[in-house]
Amino acid sequence: MPKVKCCSNKKISSDLKKTVDFLKIISEENRMRILCILKSGPKCVCEIWPNLDLLQNLVSHHLSVLKKFELIKSEKQGLKVYYELNHKILDKYLTNFNLVLSK
Amino acid sequence: MPKVKCCSNKKISSDLKKTVDFLKIISEENRMRILCILKSGPKCVCEIWPNLDLLQNLVSHHLSVLKKFELIKSEKQGLKVYYELNHKILDKYLTNFNLVLSK
DNA sequence: AGACTATATCAATATACATTGATATAATAA
């Protein structure tokens, strides 16, 4: 039985893994909401978390997960930390994802 | 502080939840591999599972998860069960996903 | 019928990770 391409080809297999990692990060409702909230531009945590029914520290944690994966960037301004989408990385993963599932 | 659209709007919020459910299903390496394997056409379990480094019953389980979510369809032919992508549903979720994350 | 093949189900275990509560850090204001 011949092996299927996506399982034996190293490049495809690696792309698939990266895509799955990306999907794991965004397949969490609160993180997805955060990304959606940030679509309208940079926001500080105090603007983000009242939109989510979560404790502040949990929002902070989800932000750190997103940031660790480089899906968002942050900038400190005084007491506040502003987060924004990292479109470059985000687009890279979205493109890769579409490649993996497309014909 | 005004609520952000994706958090207060019922329709957008519901789309987001559906998308997250979809992403949860496909953000698992083996399930993603199964979907990729099926891109080249319908296959029986005995053609699928040698491509994955998994026990047969686990492949069967992942197939059932994908099927429960209607991402794949199945047809019994004698002893064998053939699985294939359910492009209609798959495209629906992919479209929805792109809407949720697009500007 | 019995043996064999392909697939699915079930209970038990393992593992990953979301959530909570308490607290720390860091910047600003009084």
Added chain:
DNA sequence: TTATTATATCAATGTATATTGATATAGTCT
């Protein structure tokens, strides 16, 4: 300096779900 605000970290707990091993079902062949 002390108090306050904004954000982050940490340990403990809870929860969902992937994996395993054993076994069941269902179709086919002799």
